[in-house]
Amino acid sequence: MLGLNKKDTSLLVAVALLVALAPIILNPFPEGSALAQFNAGYPDLMQRFVIFGIFAVGFNILFGLTGYLSFGHAAFLGAGSYAGVWMLKLLTINVIPAILISTVVAGLFSILIGYISLRRSGIYFSILTLAFAQMSFALAASVLTPITGGETGLQTALDDPRILDGANTTGNIPAPSLFGMEMSDSLQVNVAGWLWTFNVGYYLAGVILLIAFYVAIRIFRSPFGLMLRAIKSNQQRLTYTGLNTRPYMLACFVISGMYAGLAGGLMVAMDPLAGAERMQWTASGEVVLMTILGGIGTLIGPVLGAGLIKYFENIFSKINSNLLHEWFAFLPDGLEDFVVAIIYPFIGKGWHLTLGLMFMAVIIFLPGGLVELGQKIARKMSGKSDDKQTKSTE
Amino acid sequence: MSKLDLTRRGVIKSGAVAGAGLALPTIFTASSAAAYVNEPTGSTVTLGFNVPQTGPYADEGADELRAYMLAVEHLNGEGDGGMLNTFSSKALKGNGILGKKVEYVTGDTQTKPDAARASARSMIEKDGAVMITGGSSSGVAVAVQALCQEAGIIFMAGLTHSNDTTGKDKKANGFRHFFNSYMSGAALAPILADRYGKDRKAYHLTADYNWGYTTEEAVRTSTEAMGWETVAAVKTPLAQTDFSSYVAPVLNSGADVLVLNHYGGNMVNSLTSAVQFGLRAAQANGKNFEIVVPLYSRLMAKGAGKNVAGIFGSTNWHWSLENVAGARYAGTNAFVKSFGEKYGFPPSQAAHTTYCQTLLYADACERAGTFNPCGVGQALEGFEFDGLGNGPTLYRAEDHQCFKDVLVVKGNENPTSDFDLLEIVDVTPAAAVTYDASIFGGELGSCNPGA
Numbered sequence: 001m002l003g004l005n006k007k008d009t010s011l012l013v014a015v016a017l018l019v020a021l022a023p024i025i026l027n028p029f030p031e032g033s034a035l036a037q038f039n040a041g042y043p044d045l046m047q048r049f050v051i052f053g054i055f056a057v058g059f060n061i062l063f064g065l066t067g068y069l070s071f072g073h074a075a076f077l078g079a080g081s082y083a084g085v086w087m088l089k090l091l092t093i094n095v096i097p098a099i100l101i102s103t104v105v106a107g108l109f110s111i112l113i114g115y116i117s118l119r120r121s122g123i124y125f126s127i128l129t130l131a132f133a134q135m136s137f138a139l140a141a142s143v144l145t146p147i148t149g150g151e152t153g154l155q156t157a158l159d160d161p162r163i164l165d166g167a168n169t170t171g172n173i174p175a176p177s178l179f180g181m182e183m184s185d186s187l188q189v190n191v192a193g194w195l196w197t198f199n200v201g202y203y204l205a206g207v208i209l210l211i212a213f214y215v216a217i218r219i220f221r222s223p224f225g226l227m228l229r230a231i232k233s234n235q236q237r238l239t240y241t242g243l244n245t246r247p248y249m250l251a252c253f254v255i256s257g258m259y260a261g262l263a264g265g266l267m268v269a270m271d272p273l274a275g276a277e278r279m280q281w282t283a284s285g286e287v288v289l290m291t292i293l294g295g296i297g298t299l300i301g302p303v304l305g306a307g308l309i310k311y312f313e314n315i316f317s318k319i320n321s322n323l324l325h326e327w328f329a330f331l332p333d334g335l336e337d338f339v340v341a342i343i344y345p346f347i348g349k350g351w352h353l354t355l356g357l358m359f360m361a362v363i364i365f366l367p368g369g370l371v372e373l374g375q376k377i378a379r380k381m382s383g384k385s386d387d388k389q390t391k392s393t394e
Numbered sequence: 395m396s397k398l399d400l401t402r403r404g405v406i407k408s409g410a411v412a413g414a415g416l417a418l419p420t421i422f423t424a425s426s427a428a429a430y431v432n433e434p435t436g437s438t439v440t441l442g443f444n445v446p447q448t449g450p451y452a453d454e455g456a457d458e459l460r461a462y463m464l465a466v467e468h469l470n471g472e473g474d475g476g477m478l479n480t481f482s483s484k485a486l487k488g489n490g491i492l493g494k495k496v497e498y499v500t501g502d503t504q505t506k507p508d509a510a511r512a513s514a515r516s517m518i519e520k521d522g523a524v525m526i527t528g529g530s531s532s533g534v535a536v537a538v539q540a541l542c543q544e545a546g547i548i549f550m551a552g553l554t555h556s557n558d559t560t561g562k563d564k565k566a567n568g569f570r571h572f573f574n575s576y577m578s579g580a581a582l583a584p585i586l587a588d589r590y591g592k593d594r595k596a597y598h599l600t601a602d603y604n605w606g607y608t609t610e611e612a613v614r615t616s617t618e619a620m621g622w623e624t625v626a627a628v629k630t631p632l633a634q635t636d637f638s639s640y641v642a643p644v645l646n647s648g649a650d651v652l653v654l655n656h657y658g659g660n661m662v663n664s665l666t667s668a669v670q671f672g673l674r675a676a677q678a679n680g681k682n683f684e685i686v687v688p689l690y691s692r693l694m695a696k697g698a699g700k701n702v703a704g705i706f707g708s709t710n711w712h713w714s715l716e717n718v719a720g721a722r723y724a725g726t727n728a729f730v731k732s733f734g735e736k737y738g739f740p741p742s743q744a745a746h747t748t749y750c751q752t753l754l755y756a757d758a759c760e761r762a763g764t765f766n767p768c769g770v771g772q773a774l775e776g777f778e779f780d781g782l783g784n785g786p787t788l789y790r791a792e793d794h795q796c797f798k799d800v801l802v803v804k805g806n807e808n809p810t811s812d813f814d815l816l817e818i819v820d821v822t823p824a825a826a827v828t829y830d831a832s833i834f835g836g837e838l839g840s841c842n843p844g845a
């Protein structure tokens with residue numbers, strides 16, 4: 001189907017099902033129950049899952065296929081975000097131009113950075129991209145304040161021109177929308193205690209994730225993708241055969257940058273604010289973590305990694321000592337305090353610590369990331385040895 | 395993917411589930427029948443405390459959170475009641491808000507607008523918070539305020555000192571109790587002119603972001619009006635930790651006052667640098683060289699240690715205020731007492747402003763008789779109150795900014811304890827720091843109940 005083989009088709013269908021049913025799957029616990037804390041099926045987090053999924057899939061096209069580790073991908077995410085907000089401010093509150101232009105702007109920006117950075121490989125390439133990203137961050141945070149809003153960030157305002165929209169009479173800043181459907185509009189369905197939220201913005205981002213995912217599969221399977229893998233395995237040999245790898249690398253870098261820009265555009269479409277810290281090196285590092293955690297060079301891995309990190313950031317960081325005491329209230333007093341004292345460093349503000357420990361565990365025991373974990377389980381279940389190994393990789 | 399198994403039992407089961415789903419859906423979209431977003435229907439009401447728990451302002455965030463928990467205790471009628479006893483409005487009865495027990499959720503802003511908004515959105519969408527409060531950076535406050543405006547939630551700003559929060563970026567759903575850069579400048583300038591003379595030459599080092607700009611501008615404008623001259627204003631990166639290269643040229647620039655528009659760790663480092671370069675002991679233009687820090691906090695003074703001795707600055711509130719300046723500032727001692735009993739040390743100004751904000755919100759709900767953001771906003775607009783430690787205070791309707799006396803402080807020369815680091819020099823009356831609401835531009839817009 002769609003030029004994909006059977007395995008890839010089923011992978012795409014599986015991802016499509018996951019995206020479509022996420023509001024139900026991510027809310028496994030009934031509303032009001034003690035475990036509802038761990039539900040992730042609310043619009044903001046689901047949007048983040050798919051948007052960072054797109055970001056990580058794009059990053060993986062560069063890192064997974066060519067082995068070039070870019071430490072500056074956040075710069076494209078940020079550039080896309082700023083372009084997106086400007087479209088929402090100047091053109092129209094409809095999100096379509098914002099998403100398109102942010103992808104284009106990030107693409108142009110990555111041509112510039114890629115052209116310079118790709119003259120080097122390995123660690124030098126990483127450092128160059130890191131330098132460019134930090135430079136963009138510093139520029140956005142101070143010198144370019146008229147364009148970027150500086151530290152406060154760029155947001156929509158009441159007196160923006162929005163030349164394609166009619167005059168605004170509501171006295172409130174319009175919310176980003178798709179032909180009248182606001183991104184924050186949701187349909188809430190309450191079934192026997194479970195609350196499912198079907199959000200417009202989430203499904204828009206979800207559809208775009210599927211398109212992005214499909215394109216990524218096609219790139220992975222194309223002769224172009226094969227060439228990129230050849231670069232990863234031995235660039236020198238390729239050069240000796242008389243082949244110029246630079247155009248391939250640049251194309252790959254730009255595609256990857258456009259994915260990041262697309263993610264940035266979607267982010268501002270869901271929440272019309274772009275801040276400079278979106279370009280900081282920590283944001284670049286985050287997408288590296290997502291990719292490694294999920295599985296480098298696999299198709300589905302980065303999406304899973306993105307989901308896991310965002311889950312930790314949003315769910316674990318919100319557990320406070322008060323909640324812990326509630327959960328363990330059934331224990332005798334002294335024991336309760338003891339248990340809470342043990343767990344407390346790992347939740348709330350300690351979520352980085354938990355994530356770090358998990359990251360170490362994955363690197364040590366599952367170098368192939370979550371995808372490897374899935375494969376191991378699948379192999380155990382089916383009892384077969386390793387004919388399934390390539391199921392969702394490569 | 396597995397094969398599709400159709401059995402009679404399976405079909406009936408899934409049919410029943412689907413039927414139940416269609417039969418009893420309570421469907422409400424953003425534009426449906428509920429009067430406002432997250433209307434509390436049970437016996438509890440949830441507030442969202444969004445503070446930095448990690449990052450450069452984590453100390454302030456931790457103190458804010460302590461104050462929030464104390465405020466919730468007092469609202470629910472536990473503890474000794476703190477400032478509820480001194481607050482001029484008597485609408486709060488210690489039985490929660492409007493009879494509903496107050497519960498709270500917490501989140502980590504990481505002092506990043508993005509993370510702060512993510513955390514606030516999850517509080518609104520997942521936990522059903524009816525009010526968001528917190529933040530200890532103006533960038534975060536402005537970002538979260540805009541989000542709350544969009545979502546139809548009240549935002550009670552925490553520690554944010556930039557003019558923009560209630561100036562250029564003010565919003566109908568956002569309210570600020572803390573003072574701002576303009577007020578700092580207006581309060582400091584007369585004292586500085588009095589102590590240091592009217593013919594000074596100032597050199598500014600300014601943190602390179604929004605808050606730094608507005609503070610520098612406020613201090614420049616008000617000191618220049620007194621006759622001072624500004625020799626140079628140099629911007630320093632926010633992430634800078636070593637300021638020696640910025641401090642070195644100061645002494646030979648012809649200036650005789652150094653103004654450090656820095657906050658938190660920045661200020662601690664730049665001040666230490668300046669002292670190490672011998673600026674305090676130096677002479678310039680035949681006068682003693684002086685250093686000024688426009689925004690002071692006790693936590694910063696603690697970080698800078700002995701270096702702060704004798705250095706002037708302004709602050710929103712200090713725990714010794716009632717003892718020093720008298721009963722006009724009633725509430726201070728009550729708050730310090732209950733905070734001290736619970737945590738073992740006096741509260742910072744960040745803790746004070748967030749505690750007040752929580753009480754003010756709860757009180758506004760009681761007086762309005764509803765949690766509806768529009769009703770609460772109306773109750774807060776133009777509200778005059780007393781007994782929250784700052785003396786008589788006005789919540790101005792035009793920009794949702796509180797107007798109250800501003801404290802001019804200096805680093806204590808002989809501190810008697812770890813907390814006795816600032817000495818109150820003077821209290822500038824609210825009238826002297828009041829400005830026209832329109833000078834910073836921006837529009838409030840209209841209140842948004844979200845539904």
